[in-house]
Amino acid sequence: MRDELKPYFRENRLPHIWCPGCGHGIIMGALARAMAKMDIDKKNTAVISGIGCSSRATGYLDFDTLHTAHGRALAFATGYKMVKPESKVIVLTGDGDCTAIGGNHLIHVARRNIDLTTIVFNNNIYGMTGGQYSPLTPNGSKATTSPYGNLERNFDLVQLAKGAGATFIARSTVYHVNQLTDLIIKGINHKGFSLIEVVTQCPTNYGRKNKMGSPAQMMLWQKEHAVTKAQADKMTAEELKDKFIVGLLHQEEAPEYTEQYAKMVANLMGGDDK
Amino acid sequence: MVIIDQKLCKGCGICVSLCPKQALALNEVNKSYYAHPDVCIHCGMCELWCPDYAIIVERESKE
Numbered sequence: 001m002r003d004e005l006k007p008y009f010r011e012n013r014l015p016h017i018w019c020p021g022c023g024h025g026i027i028m029g030a031l032a033r034a035m036a037k038m039d040i041d042k043k044n045t046a047v048i049s050g051i052g053c054s055s056r057a058t059g060y061l062d063f064d065t066l067h068t069a070h071g072r073a074l075a076f077a078t079g080y081k082m083v084k085p086e087s088k089v090i091v092l093t094g095d096g097d098c099t100a101i102g103g104n105h106l107i108h109v110a111r112r113n114i115d116l117t118t119i120v121f122n123n124n125i126y127g128m129t130g131g132q133y134s135p136l137t138p139n140g141s142k143a144t145t146s147p148y149g150n151l152e153r154n155f156d157l158v159q160l161a162k163g164a165g166a167t168f169i170a171r172s173t174v175y176h177v178n179q180l181t182d183l184i185i186k187g188i189n190h191k192g193f194s195l196i197e198v199v200t201q202c203p204t205n206y207g208r209k210n211k212m213g214s215p216a217q218m219m220l221w222q223k224e225h226a227v228t229k230a231q232a233d234k235m236t237a238e239e240l241k242d243k244f245i246v247g248l249l250h251q252e253e254a255p256e257y258t259e260q261y262a263k264m265v266a267n268l269m270g271g272d273d274k
Numbered sequence: 275m276v277i278i279d280q281k282l283c284k285g286c287g288i289c290v291s292l293c294p295k296q297a298l299a300l301n302e303v304n305k306s307y308y309a310h311p312d313v314c315i316h317c318g319m320c321e322l323w324c325p326d327y328a329i330i331v332e333r334e335s336k337e
Contacts, residue, residue: 001327014282015326021286025325177322216291219323
């Protein structure tokens with residue numbers, strides 16, 4: 001590891017316990033590089049995670065970290081942000097953690113537009129518990145709990161977050177690691193709720209069941225199936241069927257919750273009738 | 275110069291397979307090593323793609 005990244009890691013905890021070829025390490029690396037590029041104030045940054053493979057990341061990152069209950073990372077992060085509105089809060093969560101167990105927290109955090117940066121490690125599966133399908137497991141894919149193919153349709157997390165009112169939505173993959181680092185910087189700088197979905201590989205539980213080959217082959221799959229917004233606009237629905245769009249997909253300005261809250265407190269405390 | 279920390283490498287083979295110039299290879303104990311320094315273009319992608327932070331790519335100065 002480069003010396004400039006070392007301050008962001010708890011080096012005595014490395015090497016991490018993720019499987020060989022797991023993409024989660026690449027995302028955590030991209031996050032550390034983004035922090036180094038921004039020269040982030042470590043004392044004023046919190047990293048909060050739920051439960052799952054992805055959420056192990058808080059154990060390796062040297063910040064104020066919280067490893068919380070399953071699906072509740074966003075709820076804890078909301079509490080932290082309300083108490084310390086000046087801090088930057090980054091939430092690391094997995095596809096199951098964020099969209100199944102924590103699905104309700106996700107839509108309401110997006111609705112409130114509270115200033116959190118959420119990075120969703122989407123490996124299409126519950127990796128830690130043995131490979132059960134999650135709401136982001138593509139329709140037809142195999143998992144421990146769908147041995148003949150998943151009958152359920154999967155969420156499109158970008159559309160879900162957009163519908164719920166998120167003000168910054170992006171998607172990237174671990175193959176596009178430079179783009180990912182840039183998007184993380186943009187997401188942290190954005191005032192309001194930012195959601196970054198990262199398509200990553202689980203070679204052990206997802207890749208093996210679906211015969212996707214080695215970790216490197218799974219990354220090449222990401223390269224082949226990712227299209228930019230500009231490319232997607234020119235493609236037909238048939239061509240787009242098994243593709244996903246990467247890049248910064250939605251950004252808008254909206255009142256931020258903690259700011260509105262502070263304003264209301266100031267108004268009520270310094271009211272005219274005092 | 276590509277420095278690979280043998281203690282951190284888990285031998286997943288991502289760097290070996292995705293290197294655009296095939297400059298890296300796995301050794302007999304299944305760890306990545308800098309096999310072909312002559313073809314390396316120091317693009318640095320192996321460092322960014324390494325999930326275990328085992329690789330450092332150093333670009334040499336032109337002196």
